Amino acid sequence: MSQQTSILILDDEPIVSKRLRPSLEKKGYEVETFTSSVDALARVRERKFNIVVTDLKMEGVDGMQFLTEVKSLYPDTEVIVITGFATMATAKESFSKGVFDFLAKPFKLGEITEVIAKAEEKINNS
Amino acid sequence: MLKTLLYVNEDLASSIALRYTAYLNKFVPISLFVTHVEEPGEKEQVGTGWVRRTWEDGVASSGKRLIDTMLRTENIDCPVAGQSKVFVGDREEKVLYELRSGKYKLFIEGYLNTSNPDQFYEVITSPLYDNAPCPVLIAKNLSLSKKCALLCADSVDPKTLVQESMTILGDSTFAFDIVYYKFQENQRLETLDAKEGGHQLEETLSLLSQVGKKVDNIVVLSGTPEQVGDHLREYALVASTMPSRKSMRMYVLAHSLSSVLLVR
Amino acid sequence: MKILVALDAKDYSKKIVKDVARLAENTLADIIFLGVQEKATEPEKTLVNALLKHQNDVYSYFSPDDLPYAELPSDQWQERAQGDWSISSKGMKEFTLRIRTGSVAKQAVTVAEEIDCDLIILGCSGKFGCEWSGEMNVPLRIAEDAPCSVLVIKQVRSTNQIVSILDQTVITQESLEMINQLVTLHDAGLKIVGVQEKKAAKNDEIEQRMVGLLKYYNDREVGAWVKLVDSDIVKEYVTDSSREAIVALWMGGKQSLIKKLFSQSMVDKLLETTESALLILR
Numbered sequence: 001m002s003q004q005t006s007i008l009i010l011d012d013e014p015i016v017s018k019r020l021r022p023s024l025e026k027k028g029y030e031v032e033t034f035t036s037s038v039d040a041l042a043r044v045r046e047r048k049f050n051i052v053v054t055d056l057k058m059e060g061v062d063g064m065q066f067l068t069e070v071k072s073l074y075p076d077t078e079v080i081v082i083t084g085f086a087t088m089a090t091a092k093e094s095f096s097k098g099v100f101d102f103l104a105k106p107f108k109l110g111e112i113t114e115v116i117a118k119a120e121e122k123i124n125n126s
Numbered sequence: 127m128l129k130t131l132l133y134v135n136e137d138l139a140s141s142i143a144l145r146y147t148a149y150l151n152k153f154v155p156i157s158l159f160v161t162h163v164e165e166p167g168e169k170e171q172v173g174t175g176w177v178r179r180t181w182e183d184g185v186a187s188s189g190k191r192l193i194d195t196m197l198r199t200e201n202i203d204c205p206v207a208g209q210s211k212v213f214v215g216d217r218e219e220k221v222l223y224e225l226r227s228g229k230y231k232l233f234i235e236g237y238l239n240t241s242n243p244d245q246f247y248e249v250i251t252s253p254l255y256d257n258a259p260c261p262v263l264i265a266k267n268l269s270l271s272k273k274c275a276l277l278c279a280d281s282v283d284p285k286t287l288v289q290e291s292m293t294i295l296g297d298s299t300f301a302f303d304i305v306y307y308k309f310q311e312n313q314r315l316e317t318l319d320a321k322e323g324g325h326q327l328e329e330t331l332s333l334l335s336q337v338g339k340k341v342d343n344i345v346v347l348s349g350t351p352e353q354v355g356d357h358l359r360e361y362a363l364v365a366s367t368m369p370s371r372k373s374m375r376m377y378v379l380a381h382s383l384s385s386v387l388l389v390r
Numbered sequence: 391m392k393i394l395v396a397l398d399a400k401d402y403s404k405k406i407v408k409d410v411a412r413l414a415e416n417t418l419a420d421i422i423f424l425g426v427q428e429k430a431t432e433p434e435k436t437l438v439n440a441l442l443k444h445q446n447d448v449y450s451y452f453s454p455d456d457l458p459y460a461e462l463p464s465d466q467w468q469e470r471a472q473g474d475w476s477i478s479s480k481g482m483k484e485f486t487l488r489i490r491t492g493s494v495a496k497q498a499v500t501v502a503e504e505i506d507c508d509l510i511i512l513g514c515s516g517k518f519g520c521e522w523s524g525e526m527n528v529p530l531r532i533a534e535d536a537p538c539s540v541l542v543i544k545q546v547r548s549t550n551q552i553v554s555i556l557d558q559t560v561i562t563q564e565s566l567e568m569i570n571q572l573v574t575l576h577d578a579g580l581k582i583v584g585v586q587e588k589k590a591a592k593n594d595e596i597e598q599r600m601v602g603l604l605k606y607y608n609d610r611e612v613g614a615w616v617k618l619v620d621s622d623i624v625k626e627y628v629t630d631s632s633r634e635a636i637v638a639l640w641m642g643g644k645q646s647l648i649k650k651l652f653s654q655s656m657v658d659k660l661l662e663t664t665e666s667a668l669l670i671l672r
Contacts, residue, residue, distance in 0.1 A: 013563070015563050016563075057610050057611075059609055084566075084567045084570040084571065085570050085571070085573070085574040085610070085612070086416050086417045086418070086571060086574060087416050087574055088415050088416055088456070091416075091418055092456070101482075102418050103391070103418075104391040104416070104417030104418065104419060104571060105391070105564075105567035105570070105571070106391060106508045106563070106564035106567040106568060107391055107392075107508065108392070108506050108508065110506065111391075111392065111420075138597050138598060138600075138601040141601055141605075142601060142604065142616075145605070145608070238597060238601075238616070238618060239615070239616055239617045239618065240586075240617065240618040240619070240620075241617060241618065241619040241620060241623060241627065242620060267604065267614075267615045267616060268604055268605070268608040268614070269613075270608065270611055270612075270613050271613075313633065314633070314634070352630070356551075356581075359579060359581075359613070359615050383581070383615040383617065384615075
């Protein structure tokens, strides 16, 4: 039996995790959700996740710092950025840091699950 | 440190005022005291002497719990200097007494901005504002700005505006603009040349320079009070002398999206 | 994000393409350009050319290194169903041209539902509540039935303010996110206007929502301000605001006060008088 793909979701709006979590768990993923970037950072220092989904604009540690830290700890973790305040500059910066995809909010559940599936495929093929 | 009294109720205007005060503290170091007055209705009031005192203590401590909860909920980044001061009785009377006896330098309270200038006028002409021994700051909105404006117009006494505003803002790290207002029924707000401002503008500028304050911009605006009030949103604070009547300046202050500091 | 843009060969459509490109550049959205024609057995040349021209304008807006869309495979339109053709390219993000037959308003809603898009954008002639090739009130009819928010761009101009009008209608997370993207796109401040019924003693619900939003934006370092406006002057207030700002209206819910105040003719009038854009939120 193949190992479960683990996903960490970080968004300071609880509704995002609330929407995403059940749907991803139903698809067989192991999901941990965080609304605080500090807590999420502490968790990624404890363990590796295959996929990280993070917002960019948050209080405290911002998403860009967070994803930089994730990529430096685990270069093969695929990071997907979701943001309500999207700009070309943040998209470019995200990609320069090696993120897998960049999604502007609002998006439908189907859109993010499709991106997660592609990230999983990339991990499995590598 | 500017000794400041913040009036707090269990309402949304107070929630704005609390956060705004914390923001203000980043620019003007303040020593913050929080107050609240419980105003029981006629029917709720009981007894005299010891009975009344015991009843008042009960009302006050429930008011105190309410304010403490609010302070905890808002979790503002600004230390409160002492215990919150909760009184029972007439709000204006009690706040005035506290302002005088505590020798506060600034009074702050929240105000939920409305499109009705009469509501604002009612507030600023209330006995509390009329008799306040210090400048009053009406917190209408939160801000991210690092600038404040001194609102100048034909009806403004520059000496009062500068001297009294500087008792509050003199040591602040805010950048300053002077905004000179001219009423005009325009479709759009117009920015005029600085020389279009009256002599009050020059005097304000000169008085500010005398107290060592540099002015970043002089802005002469021509438009309706709504248009100017809207434009003022770019400031963290708009300082003005207290309007004594329903002048166009009063309407500008009523429509200002930014918080307003009233001096006299 | 997935954006459906209803376009034709008219000037009001040409004018919005740059704004669409800016939004696409910021959000890296999947884009679907929809053209609607009267009954025909194949896509009409004029419409095809117009859509290709608009697509080309969007592509040219990006620097080649930043273009998230792939070139369209060819000019070979695939017939999806009777009176429904498309060409699509899948780069990092997807770009689709689609042509359908029928009425613009109806087809835009049908495609929006089918592709589950997040936003519909269209231009506006400003005549007869925004006439599209003889069809009247197109934006309003789309907004009435659309499953998502609708952005009607009357004139492309820089604006530094978005004025959002709140009533007691439930505010969806998606609609807030749409506002966030517009605020970011225009680097604008957000005025949150609560409509209060004059006769109502207290408007706790609206006030709570306003202040909640104010704090939300302040925490995210987006300039935002609140203001309560009496229902009897809200039409005038919105019309005045629409001269310079983008107005965002929530028009969902049968109990919506805004819906009651803004009759169909009022929205049409707003589209006639606005000098920027109107965002109808869902």
